[in-house]
Amino acid sequence: MPELALCPPSVGSLVRLHEIDKTYANGTVALRRFNLEVQPNEFVSLLGPSGCGKSTVLRLVAGLGDYTQGTIDWPMAKSERGGLVQREVGFVFQEPNLMPWATVFDNVFLPLRLQDKSKAEAKDRIDEVLALVGLSGFAQAYPRELSGGMKMRVSIARALVTRPKLLLMDEPFAALDEITRNRLSNDLLSIWAQAQCTVMFVTHSVYESVYLSQRIAVMAARPGRIIGELRIDTPYPRDKQFRVTLDYANHCREVSALLDRAMAL
């Protein structure tokens, strides 16, 4: 079993979650003794059954919630507050969460607008991320005029427009059909390579996690914790050929076995 030790100590990590406990007011234990370290430019997936707290982990990293115990630190961050300043994190939610009243351009502009940037200042950056996600020419479209996959691309562009060091993705492709999902997976890998950021990707799909990630942390539920990690050392760029290799099948089998153990706990 190529299971790695949990969180080997490292000075070079981008973010480190140490012994995180989170208990909700009603007594539900969402996370207990949760440990995870993410390296710069890494692509890590959190994989687990529903209700295991994987989304909670992302929300805590994004600063969107409180935890009961433990520490989250950012060893590389220069911020005096000891955490990443918020604009260095981008978040792609399961829903595209676009403003229906605003054009694609204005939706992507939102994070910069909230930082008091003017449209003129932001224009080049917005054009750049729209090109990166393959939506050049759709700047003036409204969300309702776009397909589900395109809305998700807008959401990714919005998350990237602040040039975050860390991109958090919470089952972003779960609501899409398989064809769109596969295409977006490929595009995400090339975006990741071009944007040179770190990705924390939450999913419940073994195949998706193996295809995308360098490392997969498998979680168990009640209480949420990591029960094992697997490294997918297949080099990038990966393309659809990867899906039919023995290497891919073996990785999927290992991850599935680990997930089965997580479910049995």
Place this chain on the structure above:
Amino acid sequence: MADAWTTENQPSAQPTADRVALLGRFLPLVAGAGVLIAWEGIVRYFQVSKFILPPPSLVLTTLVEQRADLFGALLVTAFVTLSAFFLAIASGIVLGVLLTQNRTIERTFWPYAVTMQVTPMIAIAPLIVIWVGLDRVWLAMLIMAWMVAFFPMLSNTAIGMKSADHGLRNVFALYGASRWKRLRWLQLPAALPFILSGARISAGLSVIGSVVAEFMAGSGSARGLAYTIVESGSMLNIPRMFAALVLLAAFGLSIWYVTASLQRRLLRRWHESEIAQEN
């Protein structure tokens, strides 16, 4: 690499569809003209007294002959109605926004807003007239019309402010948006469809409000259309009564039309209620 665009260019509407649409626009006019002709014919044929039912031609003649008087009355009613309407919009939006800033504020004052709504305004009218004084009847009428028109704006704004999507709230929270920025870029745009439909209801209510106010408080010093109707009724000048009624209906219709087209213009590109049928 982009996915298919869902709104493909549709083949332009066929000529038959065009003709049907055109006919649809004119049908109400045709029906109206038919009713008027029948009305005129019946009144003449049965020689109905003009004190009971004047023929449309007589109503029109009255309208033209007494235009100075009648359009003056329209001006009074329009002034009260529009002032009350704009006051209702402004105060409804401002108070609706303030009310939803804080749960405690909302819980403290909401019952009183409801109380104001469910108390029949007519019952307060005599009091308002006493307070404001008979020398400023227009102000009393304005206050009464405003009170009738205010509540839909308040409640719709309050509901709209709370209707912002939770996912989007998360996005704003992620970027540490201040309360003001959340209000400006999230809650107000999300509330716009609610505010606009509140405005349509208020528009109708402000007309009703000013008519009722004129019934209650109108006098020789503030002769609006509703007062003219009451006055003509007591003098059995039925054609004049009808002429005033026609003006009142036309005025109500134009307010409704303006608010409806404003709503269509503002929401056309994004809100379900105003999106033309697709596919």
